[in-house]
Amino acid sequence: MPEIAAINQKANQAGIGPATAPASPVVMLKDVHKSFGSLKVLDGVSFEVGRGEVTVIIGRSGSGKSTALRCIDRFERINSGEILVCGHRVDDPGLDLRALRQDVGIVFQSYNLFPHLTIEQNIILAPCAVKRVPKPAAKELARRVLAQVGLEDKLHAYPEQLSGGQQQRAAIARSLAMQPKVMLFDEVTSALDPELTGEVLKVIERLAADGMTMVMVTHEMGFARGIADQIVFMHRGRVHEAGPPEMLASPRTPELSQFVGAGL
Amino acid sequence: MHIEFDFPAVLERWPSFLGGAVLTLELAFIATLFGGILGAIGAIGRRSRNRSVANICTIYVEAIRNTPLLVQIFLVYFGLASIGLKFSAFSVAALALVINVGAYTTEIMRAGFDAIPQGQIEAAEGLALSRLQIYWHVILLPAMEKVYPSLTSQFVLLMLASSVTSQISAEELTAVANYIQSDTYRAFETYILVALAYVVLSLIMRAGFWGLGMLIFPRQRRLGTPL
Amino acid sequence: MGGHLNGNHLLFLGQGMLWTFGLSVIALGGGGIAGFIVALCRVSPSRWLRIASGAYVQLIQGMPLLVIMFLAYFGLAAIGVQVSPLAAVGASLTVYVSAYLGEIWRGCIRSVPRPQWEAAEGLALSRAQRMRMVILPQAVRIATPPTVGFMVQIIKNTSLASVVGFVELTRAGQIINNSLFEPFLIYSIIALVYFVLCFPISRLSHRLERRGGAARETLTPA
Ligand SMILES: Nc1ncnc2c1ncn2[C@@H]1O[C@H](COP(=O)(O)OP(=O)(O)O)[C@@H](O)[C@H]1O
Numbered sequence: 001m002p003e004i005a006a007i008n009q010k011a012n013q014a015g016i017g018p019a020t021a022p023a024s025p026v027v028m029l030k031d032v033h034k035s036f037g038s039l040k041v042l043d044g045v046s047f048e049v050g051r052g053e054v055t056v057i058i059g060r061s062g063s064g065k066s067t068a069l070r071c072i073d074r075f076e077r078i079n080s081g082e083i084l085v086c087g088h089r090v091d092d093p094g095l096d097l098r099a100l101r102q103d104v105g106i107v108f109q110s111y112n113l114f115p116h117l118t119i120e121q122n123i124i125l126a127p128c129a130v131k132r133v134p135k136p137a138a139k140e141l142a143r144r145v146l147a148q149v150g151l152e153d154k155l156h157a158y159p160e161q162l163s164g165g166q167q168q169r170a171a172i173a174r175s176l177a178m179q180p181k182v183m184l185f186d187e188v189t190s191a192l193d194p195e196l197t198g199e200v201l202k203v204i205e206r207l208a209a210d211g212m213t214m215v216m217v218t219h220e221m222g223f224a225r226g227i228a229d230q231i232v233f234m235h236r237g238r239v240h241e242a243g244p245p246e247m248l249a250s251p252r253t254p255e256l257s258q259f260v261g262a263g264l
Numbered sequence: 265m266h267i268e269f270d271f272p273a274v275l276e277r278w279p280s281f282l283g284g285a286v287l288t289l290e291l292a293f294i295a296t297l298f299g300g301i302l303g304a305i306g307a308i309g310r311r312s313r314n315r316s317v318a319n320i321c322t323i324y325v326e327a328i329r330n331t332p333l334l335v336q337i338f339l340v341y342f343g344l345a346s347i348g349l350k351f352s353a354f355s356v357a358a359l360a361l362v363i364n365v366g367a368y369t370t371e372i373m374r375a376g377f378d379a380i381p382q383g384q385i386e387a388a389e390g391l392a393l394s395r396l397q398i399y400w401h402v403i404l405l406p407a408m409e410k411v412y413p414s415l416t417s418q419f420v421l422l423m424l425a426s427s428v429t430s431q432i433s434a435e436e437l438t439a440v441a442n443y444i445q446s447d448t449y450r451a452f453e454t455y456i457l458v459a460l461a462y463v464v465l466s467l468i469m470r471a472g473f474w475g476l477g478m479l480i481f482p483r484q485r486r487l488g489t490p491l
Numbered sequence: 492m493g494g495h496l497n498g499n500h501l502l503f504l505g506q507g508m509l510w511t512f513g514l515s516v517i518a519l520g521g522g523g524i525a526g527f528i529v530a531l532c533r534v535s536p537s538r539w540l541r542i543a544s545g546a547y548v549q550l551i552q553g554m555p556l557l558v559i560m561f562l563a564y565f566g567l568a569a570i571g572v573q574v575s576p577l578a579a580v581g582a583s584l585t586v587y588v589s590a591y592l593g594e595i596w597r598g599c600i601r602s603v604p605r606p607q608w609e610a611a612e613g614l615a616l617s618r619a620q621r622m623r624m625v626i627l628p629q630a631v632r633i634a635t636p637p638t639v640g641f642m643v644q645i646i647k648n649t650s651l652a653s654v655v656g657f658v659e660l661t662r663a664g665q666i667i668n669n670s671l672f673e674p675f676l677i678y679s680i681i682a683l684v685y686f687v688l689c690f691p692i693s694r695l696s697h698r699l700e701r702r703g704g705a706a707r708e709t710l711t712p713a
């Protein structure tokens with residue numbers, strides 16, 4: 001495992017794209033079914049994300065995008081199918097949850113910074129508690145990840161003293177401090193004013209350029225087109241269409257055509 | 265150590281327990297009814313534009329809420345006696361409980377009043393409703409509906425607290441228990457049974473209030489929102 | 492009948508007041524520790540712990556404190572377990588307070604927004620770490636005003652200890668009254684002392700509540 005992590009990191013740093021990466025995908029969903037009671041939310045979802053790849057999930061509200069994302073980090077248990085993330089069998093009941101979550105970073109629409117902790121404390125909490133990183137090293141790490149999102153000067157601020165965009169960037173930094181192999185983003189700009197959206201998207205763009213493997217749900221279609229290696233269009237709990245970003249220009253199905261049209 | 269329990273010896277006194285329980289419920293009923301009315305008046309009084317009326321209501325609430333019921337009961341008991349009035353223990357107990365729960369009800373109702381948006385009152389004024397009509401339809405009833413859960417828990421707490429009136433020899437459930445345990449020398453069994461009897465009484469009261477709520481707040485009944 | 496209220500009486504009342512204070516501290520300490528355990532059980536992932544602690548709360552909240560005290564003092568004595576009034580009163584208050592504080596605190600833990608749990612979970616924190624580092628610090632802030640408010644209930648409830656013969660403030664008053672027979676005067680003084688003890692705490696709780704309300708609004712994300 002450590003070697004793979006090291007290789008992975010090197011690959012990330014070198015910005016090696018999917019073309020040269022080893023064939024085994026970092027995230028794989030195969031025929032995933034998920035219901036809430038009688039409501040079928042995921043109805044046979046399959047897709048793969050290779051190392052260093054960016055997959056963008058799009059689709060109408062209620063189509064199951066968030067649920068799919070949450071299943072990857074096992075915030076929801078699936079009814080049937082297979083999910084493989086960084087070598088973890090997510091659908092296995094005996095899964096080591098905390099090991100999975102050390103490899104996966106997740107950022108939510110509502111930031112969810114811990115309000116009683118400063119930004120620095122928010123960031124070093126998990127590295128210190130989970131990975132037993134010594135305090136000084138963790139603080140150094142905090143400075144580094146905050147620099148990555150352009151918030152070096154907010155180390156000692158409390159979340160409520162930050163704007164929405166800054167809070168969201170801090171939340172991204174907090175996830176990065178765990179040095180995840182995959183990042184999941186669920187509509188991370190949906191709660192933000194348009195002028196604050198840009199600063200968060202820029203951070204994500206830089207992450208992608210650095211070779212981070214990412215799965216994100218977003219409604220920013222222009223951004224999706226620019227950043228994605230793969231687009232997954234979900235409709236009624238199914239992957240209705242999937243492919244390279246160019247597919248947005250020439251939809252094969254009326255549903256995607258309508259969705260893209262409405263988005264313009 | 266060998267411990268022997270004899271619940272039947274205590275249970276055979278069930279008619280006395282039942283009598284005590286009925287008296288406890290009577291006390292609770294009287295205190296709920298008149299305490300509720302007193303509380304509504306108190307809450308309206310606290311909103312009064314007349315400063316001295318509002319102040320008197322505030323003093324009443326704070327005085328009651330910051331002193332123990334036991335001491336209040338003694339004060340009522342000896343206070344009435346000192347001005348030459350002689351009432352039965354039951355009447356004194358009921359009076360003290362009404363005064364006590366009236367203060368808590370005032371505070372709860374006031375919170376309910378404060379939760380009524382000003383726009384509602386203005387809308388009612390715009391419809392040319394009288395002051396009294398506005399109070400009844402737009403303030404009192406909606407506020408009651410809002411605070412009904414806290415009100416009813418307060419009334420259940422009051423029923424439990426009424427056990428304290430045993431100290432001025434009101435013949436309610438706890439007083440009956442005291443008598444029976446001294447008679448049977450079965451204090452443990454007696455108080456266990458009485459404690460459970462109170463649990464049952466509070467369940468009965470809660471069920472009653474739930475049903476009453478369904479009756480007087482048709483919206484709750486229709487929409488099925490929990491009270 | 493038996494003379495006038497004098498300095499010795501006041502000294503005796505003062506002593507009683509100290510015991511009222513002492514009982515309140517015991518009740519808050521014992522009931523706080525037990526209540527904390529009850530609150531943790533109420534939000535436990537184990538179904539059985541939740542059900543058992545829920546039943547405990549329902550049961551205790553359905554009983555008058557006075558009856559619990561009678562049970563602890565006279566009841567236990569009757570089956571051969573001799574306990575001092577202090578032990579009986581302390582245990583009764585602890586049990587009683589734990590049920591109410593446990594329920595208050597359960598609500599506070601529950602009112603920490605669900606996404607906070609998920610964010611902590613997403614960072615690979617264990618359940619105990621999530622509780623200790625993320626949820627409880629936030630719950631404590633929410634819990635402060637109602638807990639301070641409940642302290643007033645505790646102080647008032649210690650007056651019931653008088654009924655099993657424990658000499659706290661109320662009992663001290665009764666004893667003085669037995670020699671002076673000025674009940675209205677003496678109970679008025681007692682009431683005043685309780686008021687002086689309780690009123691500042693009531694006000695504090697009220698102030699915290701208003702400030703807390705404002706703070707909580709700013710804490711919820713936009
Ligand atoms: N925890 C849940 N319990 C019940 N229904 C849920 C739950 N989470 C999501 N749903 C339902 O599942 C459907 C898909 O939700 P979601 O995955 O959030 O869609 P999207 O993110 O695409 O808008 C919706 O109809 C939603 O109401």
Ligand SMILES: [Mg+2]
Nearest residue numbers: 065066067187
């Ligand atoms: Mg969603």
